[in-house]
Amino acid sequence: MPKPVEWRGDAIRLLDQTRLPLTESFIETTDYRVVADAIRSLAVRGAPLIGITAAYAIALAARNSRETTLAGFRSDINAAIECLRSTRPTAVNLFWSLRRMQHVLERDLDVIALCRALEAEAKAIHTEDEESCRRIGEAGSALVPPVATIITHCNTGALATGGEGTAQSVIVTAVGQGKRVRVFADETRPLLQGARLTAWELKSLGIDVTLMTDSMAAWVMKNEHVDLVVVGADRIAANGDAANKIGTYGLAVQAHYHGIPFYVVAPVSTIDPELASGDLIPIEERNPAEVTHAGGIRIAPENVRAIAPAFDVTPSALITGIITDEGVYRPPFDFKQIHRSRR
């Protein structure tokens, strides 16, 4: 399985996930603007991976800045941070990661030392996420019965993170513990991350996976014994409302109707304690062409209007638990103080 992001010291190599699983191609660049484009085009996607990649982009910007004065250098890097910040509005990991880079930038060091410190911070964000995935897997796998049927949505695996994944790490860890797990993966229209990425990753890992359209999930819940649903998150508000890939909310409604536990899985860095509720999470509206096309082919008539919200918000009332790298949170959720207590 190719790595979705690889730091090469003087460049970054990104797997172009838009072309998976049919083509494995890479973007290798020293230019942070190319990295920003890769995030915008979804060549790099998955909330934690976006955070990691953006941090490396800042390390690249630092390495390539020609400014020798501290003020000039900081201004260069701040411009790069602004550029990355504007790529995608919903996932909070991006902003969290850029804020960490900005804190480093403010340290009382010379330009050379700041360059080194920024690179070290990006690597730390990457390594911490890998460890975070491991802890998420441990916490979440405890909730998986010895024989389990699990529904998942979108892609939350190694391609979305710095490690084994978030929701997918729960599955992979449970299988590693000898549990017999069967997964139904939503294809996840419009961009088909479930069909293209999750089915591919789980199959490569030898895990029992069955692909279905998003519209089949309720029927599978009715007819199969589904033990739990696990999904990722792009931003979690202080009250536990969780933004995730479009379709998650409908899936949560269906799980609720069938009495099936519904878990949101994410590192605590995905929690945004400053937002009181999910209503305040900005939802990215993407190009309607993503809906009028599938797999690059036009499927709808010309000039038909379409909507393309990239995410939806699942209210905390529909969430059984939030599985994080700091354990499983249960309702009522209150994350207002979460980062304050950690740092």
Added chain:
Amino acid sequence: MPKPVEWRGDAIRLLDQTRLPLTESFIETTDYRVVADAIRSLAVRGAPLIGITAAYAIALAARNSRETTLAGFRSDINAAIECLRSTRPTAVNLFWSLRRMQHVLERDLDVIALCRALEAEAKAIHTEDEESCRRIGEAGSALVPPVATIITHCNTGALATGGEGTAQSVIVTAVGQGKRVRVFADETRPLLQGARLTAWELKSLGIDVTLMTDSMAAWVMKNEHVDLVVVGADRIAANGDAANKIGTYGLAVQAHYHGIPFYVVAPVSTIDPELASGDLIPIEERNPAEVTHAGGIRIAPENVRAIAPAFDVTPSALITGIITDEGVYRPPFDFKQIHRSRR
């Protein structure tokens, strides 16, 4: 708008709906087996239209039979009926229509007269469906408020019936009455009848339509003021449980959660009083390639397992009303005597 089926006296012309909206191509044939293939491949689809087309196929079989004895002729036509009956298992209109043709075949007439009677019966089934769509539109449009937002699934329009459609006839009739109607159309994976056919038909009719993926419906219900959901049906059991295109059940669960009226729309010929409940409706499982591909393009890795149920069953508890050509039925539904009272 091209006609989905046209009787030409000695042949039938079928619009190949699998190639819409990008290509308008037709299958013109005198061979009932070609018609059976067209039904199997979904070139012809939509429960009422399948019934009409199968009836014409029997008229073709009658015209082309070389048997001059009554027994030989009846045996030929019965073979054709068997061939058509095996094309698709779920929609009851097919069986209902073939039963009507079989009753004609049993009349005490000579071969020539039987040929004429079979053709007349097929035409009658076609004409009756057109009238049935009109009455459905009248009954259903009374439930549409003057300014309305409607969600629909799959295709239930002129391409699915002998007239203006079933669920779509409700929309078209309401608009014809001067109501201001806005439609959100589910794309309806896997075969995208919503994107390909409904969006195309509604746009051609000048009706305000917005395309969305199936996974967006719940989010639209939460954020827009959705007044009602209208869907078609392929078979309705005596207790009101309704089989329809996969995704209908999940949509009904979501409408229920949001308190939005959910109407099933179909001619009474779609009601199968012999089935006590929806659990007894046979659900066609189609080729998994329909799920691993979209718009003819492979979207999932090779050798990934997929499921492809063509239909699901919405329990009557989730159905606000069943809009038919004989008026609107409200729960509790009891259709055990429905055809007995009509004939």
